[in-house]
Amino acid sequence: MFKLSDEGVAFVKKELGRYEDKKSAIIPSLFRAQVENKGWVSPEVITHLSQLMDIPESAIDEVATFYTMFNKQPVGKFHVQVCCNISCSMNGGREMADYICKTFDIQDGDISKDGRYTVSRVECLGACDKAPMMQVNDDYHEGLTQEKAVEILRGLK
Ligand code: FES
Numbered sequence: 020m021f022k023l024s025d026e027g028v029a030f031v032k033k034e035l036g037r038y039e040d041k042k043s044a045i046i047p048s049l050f051r052a053q054v055e056n057k058g059w060v061s062p063e064v065i066t067h068l069s070q071l072m073d074i075p076e077s078a079i080d081e082v083a084t085f086y087t088m089f090n091k092q093p094v095g096k097f098h099v100q101v102c103c104n105i106s107c108s109m110n111g112g113r114e115m116a117d118y119i120c121k122t123f124d125i126q127d128g129d130i131s132k133d134g135r136y137t138v139s140r141v142e143c144l145g146a147c148d149k150a151p152m153m154q155v156n157d158d159y160h161e162g163l164t165q166e167k168a169v170e171i172l173r174g175l176k
Pocket residue numbers: 102103104105106107108142143144145146147148150152
């Protein structure tokens with residue numbers, strides 16, 4: 020059973036107070052809940068937010084499903100989002116995603132056996148001039164090579 024921390028509840032209530040339409044508070048609230056739920060939005064998260072925000076579960080689920088930054092499946096400790104849009108692809112982004120998956124013996128969306136990594140291929144993350152790049156949790160890593168990406172991932176604590 021998922022429940023936000025006291026600080027999380029206070030955050031959601033504050034967000035609700037900021038907007039005329041309380042549905043506008045769904046995105047920041049989902050972000051907060053995702054962080055507190057080990058990086059993903061489970062059905063229990065949706066139920067909890069629905070009760071807390073007095074918004075139908077379906078409305079919250081729609082938002083969580085529409086935006087790719089919300090994970091609807093569990094992810095590893097480090098969620099590795101490799102940009103495979105045009106600029107990154109032209110600079111080896113897709114091959115880099117393949118190399119990371121092969122190195123850690125996973126397919127896209129899987130969690131590695133040690134629980135550390137999930138790799139997702141994503142659309143443009145807005146750092147096209149530093150392609151190829153990846154986002155790991157909240158951090159951007161840019162101007163990568165395949166080897167450098169794996170070295171960064173192996174060094175994460
Ligand atoms: S194409 Fe990769 S960051 Fe824009």
